[in-house]
Amino acid sequence: MKEWGYKILKPRVIDLDKADTSWFNKLVEKVPSAKKCVMCGACSATCSVSKFTDFSFRQCHILFKHGQFENRAGELDKCMLCGKCNIVCPQGVNTRTVISQMRLFLADMKNENTTL
Amino acid sequence: MSEKKIIIIGGGPAGLEAAYHLAQQNYKVTLLEKELETGGHIRMDVKLFPDFEDASKVRKQLSDKMNHPSIDLKTGICVNSLFQEGDKWCVKNDNNTFYGDAVLLTTGFETFDASRKEELGYGIYDNVITSVEFEAMLKTGKILTSDEKVPQRIAFLNCVGSRDEKVGNHYCSRVCCINGVKLAVCFKELVPNAEVYCFYIDMRMTGQQYEELYRTSQEKYGVNFIRGRISEAASTFNKRIQLKSEDTLAGLPLRITVDMLVLMVGMEPSKSTTLLAGQNDIKGAYGFAASLGINRNDNQTLKEGLFLAGTCKRPLSFRETIADAGAAAIQIMDFLKKAK
Amino acid sequence: MEIKKHYWNEYQKEIAQDDYFYERSCIRQTFFPGSEATFLKILRKELGKKIVDDPRIHTCTGIGYHSDIVPFDTTQVICARLFSLMNGAGLKNYVPSCVTSFGIFNEVVETWKHFPEELEKTRENLRKATGREFEIPDNIAHPSDIIYNFRKELKQKMKYRLVNKETGKPLKVVEHIGCHYSKIFSEQSIGGAEFPHVLAGMIEEWGGEVVDYPERRHCCGFGFRQYLIMANRGYSIANSKKKFESMKPYKPDFIVTNCPGCAMFMDKWQYTIAEMEGITYDDYDKGIPVLTYEEMTGMLLGYNPWDIGFQIHQVQTEQLLDKIGIEYDPQDKYVGVSGIYLGEPEKPKNLGC
Numbered sequence: 001m002k003e004w005g006y007k008i009l010k011p012r013v014i015d016l017d018k019a020d021t022s023w024f025n026k027l028v029e030k031v032p033s034a035k036k037c038v039m040c041g042a043c044s045a046t047c048s049v050s051k052f053t054d055f056s057f058r059q060c061h062i063l064f065k066h067g068q069f070e071n072r073a074g075e076l077d078k079c080m081l082c083g084k085c086n087i088v089c090p091q092g093v094n095t096r097t098v099i100s101q102m103r104l105f106l107a108d109m110k111n112e113n114t115t116l
Numbered sequence: 117m118s119e120k121k122i123i124i125i126g127g128g129p130a131g132l133e134a135a136y137h138l139a140q141q142n143y144k145v146t147l148l149e150k151e152l153e154t155g156g157h158i159r160m161d162v163k164l165f166p167d168f169e170d171a172s173k174v175r176k177q178l179s180d181k182m183n184h185p186s187i188d189l190k191t192g193i194c195v196n197s198l199f200q201e202g203d204k205w206c207v208k209n210d211n212n213t214f215y216g217d218a219v220l221l222t223t224g225f226e227t228f229d230a231s232r233k234e235e236l237g238y239g240i241y242d243n244v245i246t247s248v249e250f251e252a253m254l255k256t257g258k259i260l261t262s263d264e265k266v267p268q269r270i271a272f273l274n275c276v277g278s279r280d281e282k283v284g285n286h287y288c289s290r291v292c293c294i295n296g297v298k299l300a301v302c303f304k305e306l307v308p309n310a311e312v313y314c315f316y317i318d319m320r321m322t323g324q325q326y327e328e329l330y331r332t333s334q335e336k337y338g339v340n341f342i343r344g345r346i347s348e349a350a351s352t353f354n355k356r357i358q359l360k361s362e363d364t365l366a367g368l369p370l371r372i373t374v375d376m377l378v379l380m381v382g383m384e385p386s387k388s389t390t391l392l393a394g395q396n397d398i399k400g401a402y403g404f405a406a407s408l409g410i411n412r413n414d415n416q417t418l419k420e421g422l423f424l425a426g427t428c429k430r431p432l433s434f435r436e437t438i439a440d441a442g443a444a445a446i447q448i449m450d451f452l453k454k455a456k
Numbered sequence: 457m458e459i460k461k462h463y464w465n466e467y468q469k470e471i472a473q474d475d476y477f478y479e480r481s482c483i484r485q486t487f488f489p490g491s492e493a494t495f496l497k498i499l500r501k502e503l504g505k506k507i508v509d510d511p512r513i514h515t516c517t518g519i520g521y522h523s524d525i526v527p528f529d530t531t532q533v534i535c536a537r538l539f540s541l542m543n544g545a546g547l548k549n550y551v552p553s554c555v556t557s558f559g560i561f562n563e564v565v566e567t568w569k570h571f572p573e574e575l576e577k578t579r580e581n582l583r584k585a586t587g588r589e590f591e592i593p594d595n596i597a598h599p600s601d602i603i604y605n606f607r608k609e610l611k612q613k614m615k616y617r618l619v620n621k622e623t624g625k626p627l628k629v630v631e632h633i634g635c636h637y638s639k640i641f642s643e644q645s646i647g648g649a650e651f652p653h654v655l656a657g658m659i660e661e662w663g664g665e666v667v668d669y670p671e672r673r674h675c676c677g678f679g680f681r682q683y684l685i686m687a688n689r690g691y692s693i694a695n696s697k698k699k700f701e702s703m704k705p706y707k708p709d710f711i712v713t714n715c716p717g718c719a720m721f722m723d724k725w726q727y728t729i730a731e732m733e734g735i736t737y738d739d740y741d742k743g744i745p746v747l748t749y750e751e752m753t754g755m756l757l758g759y760n761p762w763d764i765g766f767q768i769h770q771v772q773t774e775q776l777l778d779k780i781g782i783e784y785d786p787q788d789k790y791v792g793v794s795g796i797y798l799g800e801p802e803k804p805k806n807l808g809c
Contacts, residue, residue, distance in 0.1 A: 005686045005687065008693050008694050008729070009694035014371070015370075016370065017372060017373050036334055038341075039343065039365045059366065059367075062365050062366045091331070350672065352670055353705040
């Protein structure tokens with residue numbers, strides 16, 4: 001194999017033609033309030049963990065929605081389930097349940113050998 | 117019956133509503149409309165936001181009120197000249213001349229010509245249409261792509277021709293956000309399993325029930341909202357439209373292929389508005405007609421006896437236009453009572 | 457692919473008719489050795505135009521300037537010297553062979569329009585360095601503009617058309633415009649920035665069909681800075697790959713470009729992608745031939761493909777020549793101008809020949 005000295009870069013795009021959005025559909029069946037999210041960021045603003053790590057629940061939500069699961073399980077593990085996000089959400093999204101459910105789904109994906 | 121006569125130029129919602137109020141107070145009204153029927157843009161609507169009221173019913177209600185003994189309705193008259201002659205106002209087109217003691221300009225708006233945004237492919241690719249064309253399809257009850265198929269995935273792009281320096285329109289057209297949500301919901305009711313994406317910069321849900329409709333569209337209908345403008349739309353091999361955007365909230369570029377792209381085109385002043393306002397020194401920013409003040413005296417102009425109502429001044433919703441027409445009618449009556 | 461509205465009508469620019477001063481490119485002659493000679497031949501022999509090819513020309517510093525190695529002041533003076541050479545030949549119409557040069561000259565002239573003090577500074581620097589004076593040209597046109605301008609006249613002289621000899625159908629052509637031609641000063645590009653027409657016009661006039669694929673406007677990834685350093689080439693090649701993937705379903709017969717970097721990229725990256733990942737973008741695993749606009753013109757005029765320089769291409773062009781029905785001698789391919797057989801190059805593993 002010839003040594004090229006470089007590799008073809010992989011695109012860093014959310015490709016909605018290829019992304020698996022069925023997991024988000026399963027999530028909203030279990031937690032219907034998740035559909036109401038308008039990405040205001042109140043949750044990530046109050047989050048205790050985000051003050052000391054780069055964890056952002058809002059970011060996790062939107063990436064999960066668009067089927068981008070790479071590194072997601074590791075990120076969601078950082079949540080302490082303190083519940084402050086639940087209290088401040090203006091839309092009434094049940095954020096704690098969303099996180100717990102996402103964790104369960106990501107574990108399912110790992111068991112199904114979906115590439116994370 | 118007062119001897120004073122008012123000429124209203126423009127038979128859309130503003131003109132119709134103002135004509136009715138003035139006639140009820142026994143003033144003589146001549147209503148001039150350039151098309152062969154009244155109604156203006158509401159003729160094209162199916163449902164009015166935010167409560168999905170039937171637009172044709174509303175239109176009929178407005179037009180029926182024109183069967184009033186004090187109202188002289190003349191259609192097919194496109195006014196091209198407006199000026200003061202002494203203390204009377206003269207309104208002309210090539211074949212007719214009308215005189216009045218006061219004139220109400222309700223010449224309204226036109227939608228932005230989307231072909232000016234080349235990169236969005238309107239007028240170039242088949243499945244890129246405007247919100248006006250989409251609503252026209254809704255009227256027939258069938259939304260179909262150029263191949264006569266029902267689209268399974270459509271996208272709406274907000275702020276086309278508004279908030280855009282490149283086309284010279286810095287302002288916000290006020291109603292496109294809510295209109296887009298309304299169209300998305302209408303489409304979802306027709307094709308419940310379809311995927312709908314709305315690409316926005318902001319969601320400006322300013323009116324009563326607007327925010328609730330936005331919430332319902334997500335909660336009940338599953339409409340997807342992506343914060344990020346579409347930079348270019350290109351046609352693929354099978355005439356679907358490939359879109360390039362950035363999901364600014366995820367911080368990643370986003371790519372999606374849809375069956376149909378609907379452009380939410382903004383409101384620009386109609387040609388009549390710019391022409392007649394220009395003839396009377398009341399042409400304001402972007403060619404709209406300028407009133408004496410935005411917060412008060414919004415129906416008067418710096419020319420005595422020349423009044424404004426509706427979207428000839430700025431983008432307004434239907435509800436605001438009706439209210440504005442009523443206010444204009446009162447201002448005109450006050451003026452005519454004082455002038456002897 | 458039906459296009460309903462043609463915007464290119466609204467963006468036309470003035471192109472000089474005769475008396476050109478030609479500025480050769482630094483790198484084009486390495487990758488496409490026949491192209492510039494073909495252009496000169498076309499202008500002199502077919503169109504009877506006057507075009508001066510001065511041996512004293514040099515780089516415009518485009519590569520250096522865009523890689524942040526050469527400062528803008530130097531670039532301005534270098535461009536001024538080139539204009540001075542043009543003045544020396546008594547000409548007013550400047551024709552740079554490379555698209556990056558075209559961008560540089562437009563940029564420099566535009567700068568002098570808005571900042572006259574820069575113009576004065578440049579005049580002084582040139583005087584101090586070389587003792588020369590210069591005048592700004594009346595017209596700066598890219599050679600592809602000139603061929604576009606005379607495409608109808610050239611059509612009369614052409615032996616072949618861009619038509620598949622067997623099926624009689626027009627060839628499907630992907631046209632790729634260099635970024636510096638249309639995207640920087642869109643008013644200097646025929647057709648504007650979104651739908652440049654300079655190559656599309658040639659293709660349509662000569663019987664072909666332009667392929668409008670989604671990534672048509674996407675950059676090939678050349679970009680100077682990222683390409684010059686080997687470790688960054690992954691970024692460059694990823695951009696070309698994006699274009700290839702997008703054009704594949706349309707099964708184009710060949711690609712034509714007007715920029716030296718783009719032509720080199722589109723041609724050579726097909727080889728690299730084939731060797732790295734085993735992927736080719738046509739049905740026969742031979743790759744999609746890439747031509748410069750001069751090569752395309754010369755080919756249709758009936759010039760010997762080996763005189764134009766087709767043998768140097770990475771993706772072999774015989775498949776295209778056969779499709780059009782162009783006569784050529786396969787034995788002559790690797791025989792040099794001196795008549796001596798030069799030897800065949802090594803064949804790649806995955807990209808067919």
